[in-house]
Structure formats: C-alpha cells, structure tokens
Amino acid sequence: MLNLLPPLNDKNLPWLDVIHPxxxxxxxxxxxxxxxxxxxxxxxxxxxxxxxxxxxxxxxxVAIIVAIMFGQVEAGLANPYGASRDILNLHSTIGWxxxxxxxxxxxxxxxxxQKDPALLPKGFLVVDFALxxxxxxxxxxxxxxxxxxxxxxxxxxxxxxEGVLS
Amino acid sequence: xxxxxxxxxxxxxxxxxxxANNLPYAIPLHPNLVHLTIGLFAIAIAFDVVxxxxxxxxxxxxxxxxxVTRSGFHDVGWYNLVACxxxxxxxxxxxxxxxxxAVPLPGVRSILGQTAIATMLWHAIxxxxxxxxxxxxxxxxxxxxxIWRKDLGRQVSWLYLLCGVAMLLxxxxxxxxxxxxxSDFGVHITADQLLAAGADLNEVLP
Numbered sequence: 384m385l386n387l388l389p390p391l392n393d394k395n396l397p398w399l400d401v402i403h404p405x406x407x408x409x410x411x412x413x414x415x416x417x418x419x420x421x422x423x424x425x426x427x428x429x430x431x432x433x434x435x436x437x438x439x440x441x442x443x444x445v446a447i448i449v450a451i452m453f454g455q456v457e458a459g460l461a462n463p464y465g466a467s468r469d470i471l472n473l474h475s476t477i478g479w480x481x482x483x484x485x486x487x488x489x490x491x492x493x494x495x496x497q498k499d500p501a502l503l504p505k506g507f508l509v510v511d512f513a514l515x516x517x518x519x520x521x522x523x524x525x526x527x528x529x530x531x532x533x534x535x536x537x538x539x540x541x542x543x544x545e546g547v548l549s
Numbered sequence: 550x551x552x553x554x555x556x557x558x559x560x561x562x563x564x565x566x567x568x569a570n571n572l573p574y575a576i577p578l579h580p581n582l583v584h585l586t587i588g589l590f591a592i593a594i595a596f597d598v599v600x601x602x603x604x605x606x607x608x609x610x611x612x613x614x615x616x617v618t619r620s621g622f623h624d625v626g627w628y629n630l631v632a633c634x635x636x637x638x639x640x641x642x643x644x645x646x647x648x649x650x651a652v653p654l655p656g657v658r659s660i661l662g663q664t665a666i667a668t669m670l671w672h673a674i675x676x677x678x679x680x681x682x683x684x685x686x687x688x689x690x691x692x693x694x695x696i697w698r699k700d701l702g703r704q705v706s707w708l709y710l711l712c713g714v715a716m717l718l719x720x721x722x723x724x725x726x727x728x729x730x731x732s733d734f735g736v737h738i739t740a741d742q743l744l745a746a747g748a749d750l751n752e753v754l755p
Binding site for chain 1: 570575576577580581583584585587588589591592596616618620621622624625628629632654657660724725728729731732733735737738739740741744745749750751754755
C-alpha cells in the first residue's frame, strides 16, 4: 500500500512547495479586508462597500475549505517536534473552527443581503472584530510553525531524517 | 580572497540586538503583508473577470436565485485593487528592511540553480517592478471606472484583464523565489539558523 504513495522531496512534500500558505492568502486577505470595508462602509456611509465585503467573505469561506484540505495533508507530513506539536494541534483546531465561523457569518450576511443589500446587520461590526482577532491569532500560530520551528523547510526536514531532531 | 573575507558583515555590529533569526522580532512582517498583496490583487482581477463575462453567467445566477449586479462585481474589482495598492508599499518596504538583515544559509542552490544572493536580487527588483505595475494598473482602472468607460456595463477593457492575468502568473514565479528564500535558504527562520549554528533544537527550541 505504502509504495502507492508519491515520493516525498527534501521538504517532505509530494509537491514542490507548501500549498497551504498560498491558499491562506485568500482567507487572510479577504476576511481582514471584509472587516475593513464594513468599518469604512459604516463610517463613510458608502453602502456599496457592504457588497464588496460580502463577496470577500464568500471567497474567504470557499478558500478556507481548500486551505484545510491542504493544511491537513501538509500537517500530516510536517513531523512537528517539541512545542510545535501543541501549536500545530491548536492551529488545526482553530482552523476548523474558523471555517465554521466564516460559513456562519457569510450565511448571516447572505440572508441580510436578500432583505436589504445596503444595510449591515446590527451588531455585525462587533462580530467583525472578533473575526479579525481570530484570524490574526490563527496567522500568528501558523507563522510560528514556519518561522520559528521551520516545519517543511529543508534544514529541519534533513535534521529530522538524520534523527538529530524528534 | 582572504582580503575579501576580512571585511565583516555590517550585521555583526548589531548582532546583539537581533534574535537567532537575524531579526529584532520573532516573526517576519513581509511574508504576512504578502498575504494581503497577493490575495487582494488576485481576487480583484477575478471579480473583474466574472463581471466581464456577466452576460454569460446571468442565467446561472437567476437559476440560483442569487441577486447579483454587474456593478457589484466591479466594485469588488476596484476596491480590492485600491486596498492592494496602498498595502503593497508596506509589503515592499518591510521586504527591503528584512532583506537587509537576511543571512541565507551558504552553499545552497534553489530549484532553478540560483544562489541565495541571485534569488534575493531578483526578488527585490521584481518586487519593485510589481509594486509599480500594481499602482499603474490601479490608476488605469480608475480612469476606466470614472472616465473612459463610465457609461459602459463592462467597466474594464479586455487588455486590462489580460494584464491582470499575466501579472498573476508573474507574481506566482516571484512569490516562489520568496518562498525558497525561506524554505531552502533558511532566511529569518529561527530553527534553520540555529541548526546551521550547530545548536541542538531539542534543547534550545523546546
């Protein structure tokens, strides 16, 4: 069975580079800019910005599903060591939760938009800030896995394969 | 060569105020700002493409009972691009700051056969060019939105969309150079730098 799997490269990946950090561009950028456009829309009373933030939320929701798919595969091949094991677990838990949160918020906005696209539902700005905070925490955890622990980088993978790191 | 080696890096003078990752902070800023630059640009172009083909998609949206407007899609294309333009100055600025502090691992070649310094130089010049094109395309799109194509349903020309798609391909290659600076050359990655210094990660990075 195992010989049916594709061979892994020097980053312990079946493909050239990590894909998860690319897909999350579209979760991070779209979720954060949706929050910004909601705030600017409320402050400047530019109603068409709510339409822009709605579509950005839709993209973020679709993208996070894809991000989780690649994230799970690459997490499974990451060989976390030391404290990065706990960080990866937390990052996975928040990641799945964030998918639920984003889907819920996008659904809420969809229903509200059917009634009146020029109106931001009451209390949505508060939820917006919570969403931004959750995204930033998630980004920080992912950043720690890459920039502190170097998961899927050539030197770390080499050290793990040589058995000097576990 | 020995004379050349006698000239030390200017980084040595501030080495004490930098961490193991050669930065005064743990997480580099540039790769995070890049999320915003690429995400906003790509989705801006994507929504303008969707808006451009709106006559073909109309029936599908009606079938889904999803109320959409062509101008709404173009709004996403415009506002995301404006945001991208503004943020990308900080992306490039942070990139140059962090590149000045970069200490790539020696003796490594990228998958294209490039050295670390060649990769950094291409990534730096490419970054400035991309910033210039993003800003130029924002001005171009602004003229189309508010003046040249003000009364037209399709707010952007086909040439603009073609440029956008070409830019996305260029950004893909450009981004790969940046990714290799981290994953292959170990730039600003604490674990990679510590390993290169001969440290035992099981002890220093619990």
